[in-house]
Amino acid sequence: MSTADLATYNFAYLDEQTKRMIRRAILKAIAIPGYQVPFASREMPMPYGWGTGGVQVTAAILGPKDVLKVIDQGADDTTNAVSIRAFFQKVADVAVTTKTREATIIQTRHRIPEEKLTAGQTLVYQVPIPEPLRFLEPRETETRKMHALEEYGLMHVKLYEDIARNGHIATTYAYPVKVEGRYVMDPSPTPKFDNPKMHMSEALQLFGAGREKRIYAVPPFTEVVSLDFEDHPFEIQTFDRPCALCGAENVYLDEVVLDDKGGRMFVCSDTDHCEERCAGGHRGSLAYDKEAAE
Amino acid sequence: MTDTPLLKVRDISKFYGARIGCQNVSFDLWPGEVLAIVGESGSGKTTLLNCLATRLMPSSGSVEYRMRDGGMRDLSRMSEAERRFLMRTDWGFVHQNPADGLRMAVSAGANVGERLMAVGERHYGNIRETAGNWLGRVEISVDRIDDQPRAFSGGMRQRLQIARNLVTSPRLVFMDEPTGGLDVSVQARLLDLLRGLVQDLGLSAIIVTHDLAVARLLSHRMMVMKDGIVIEQGLTDRVLDDPREAYTQLLVSSILQV
Numbered sequence: 001m002s003t004a005d006l007a008t009y010n011f012a013y014l015d016e017q018t019k020r021m022i023r024r025a026i027l028k029a030i031a032i033p034g035y036q037v038p039f040a041s042r043e044m045p046m047p048y049g050w051g052t053g054g055v056q057v058t059a060a061i062l063g064p065k066d067v068l069k070v071i072d073q074g075a076d077d078t079t080n081a082v083s084i085r086a087f088f089q090k091v092a093d094v095a096v097t098t099k100t101r102e103a104t105i106i107q108t109r110h111r112i113p114e115e116k117l118t119a120g121q122t123l124v125y126q127v128p129i130p131e132p133l134r135f136l137e138p139r140e141t142e143t144r145k146m147h148a149l150e151e152y153g154l155m156h157v158k159l160y161e162d163i164a165r166n167g168h169i170a171t172t173y174a175y176p177v178k179v180e181g182r183y184v185m186d187p188s189p190t191p192k193f194d195n196p197k198m199h200m201s202e203a204l205q206l207f208g209a210g211r212e213k214r215i216y217a218v219p220p221f222t223e224v225v226s227l228d229f230e231d232h233p234f235e236i237q238t239f240d241r242p243c244a245l246c247g248a249e250n251v252y253l254d255e256v257v258l259d260d261k262g263g264r265m266f267v268c269s270d271t272d273h274c275e276e277r278c279a280g281g282h283r284g285s286l287a288y289d290k291e292a293a294e
Numbered sequence: 295m296t297d298t299p300l301l302k303v304r305d306i307s308k309f310y311g312a313r314i315g316c317q318n319v320s321f322d323l324w325p326g327e328v329l330a331i332v333g334e335s336g337s338g339k340t341t342l343l344n345c346l347a348t349r350l351m352p353s354s355g356s357v358e359y360r361m362r363d364g365g366m367r368d369l370s371r372m373s374e375a376e377r378r379f380l381m382r383t384d385w386g387f388v389h390q391n392p393a394d395g396l397r398m399a400v401s402a403g404a405n406v407g408e409r410l411m412a413v414g415e416r417h418y419g420n421i422r423e424t425a426g427n428w429l430g431r432v433e434i435s436v437d438r439i440d441d442q443p444r445a446f447s448g449g450m451r452q453r454l455q456i457a458r459n460l461v462t463s464p465r466l467v468f469m470d471e472p473t474g475g476l477d478v479s480v481q482a483r484l485l486d487l488l489r490g491l492v493q494d495l496g497l498s499a500i501i502v503t504h505d506l507a508v509a510r511l512l513s514h515r516m517m518v519m520k521d522g523i524v525i526e527q528g529l530t531d532r533v534l535d536d537p538r539e540a541y542t543q544l545l546v547s548s549i550l551q552v
Binding site for chain 1: 375404407408412413
């Protein structure tokens, strides 16, 4: 038997009917910004929690001419990013890249790239728990009703608790936002540092939650406002030092432990951004050591 | 006092299949009036209360409520959004078990502040100040404002629940056995507190209880229920001192005299 007789995967793994179903959910999500659209999430060849939702959204919108970038906590070279990228190379034979600028579709786990996204790009988020009210109200019937009737007082109860316990709003990721003045939405566990980037973004933002079977979206140029109190306004994280490799400021940094004597460094979480700056001649405090080691 | 009642109840019935919850109950509740519904377990008191508070849909009959703008509205014809808004602003509901009415996993301050945030208050300092004031009014020390209700005694939880309900200055409060499960001295303090609050705020209240002492202390008027039917109603003192129905006489005579 020749290989041509063997069954192969459909383009981008999912069958065409499934893709149509997901596309319909995506269109509805775009039409109602921030609203969680239920969809018939499929079993994917990966465990829940590894991005089954994001992968299905990507598979549904991917075309042969697309250029795909996958990031995991900002990095292109971690397990989740590498395996999803390899997956789509195998099942869709699409071009892949690590460059934010060149990508048409960026699937992300918990970061928004530092470089400003432009019109025509689509950012696909992997979402573990799409319901922002979940930890305060366990009943799905009730949270749906609260969304329908715009009863969002409970969200502020959470922020109140934060201030009462810590003196400031201590939620640092999955920070709730209000989309286009209507739906309160969980921006997936991105650091709140990235929340302002969602506001009036030129790129289309799609969110897929595979286990919870929900898709939601923020269309381009949509108002995304982080919730806060008048006397405790929303603030993003700040860092008291620049990236140790490329010297970038006003970017989101990861802490890397260097040894067991308390040595640590802070580096860009967005590896593509960092590499590009290094190539451009920017140097941080530890950059020289790195080159010497090489 | 105005010449229209706050709540107008006509022929409310609730059937659970063939079984009767309550049948053909009619009454008017006037502003500032406290009405007690008494009767033994299973007499339909709580069913009636839930029908009035839109927590249950009555099988037949109508409940009309006078809104703040003065217009009478049929509760069953209101949209769910309006009903829920009414429940968290103009009404209060005090559960027998405080855990049903409180969020046990958030602090006392947030419990009291929740209704304020639900109606759009967005200033942390103001919310906290109001919450602190209300804790004071229900005799909970202000330094407990960041403690969770789990850490409170039964009596404190019940008082916290009352504060949480009264913070939006409601006009009508439903109470389901507010003193159930509390020991006698705590009951006495709670009743004292409730009586003071009801008087100060000019609240109307409907209190379901099987404890005639509670009815005597708090209510102006009472209804006695048996097997889902109101068998006697009138001014509290009249019903308790001069009960007419045989069952009411039995009820009154079965109070323990210490």
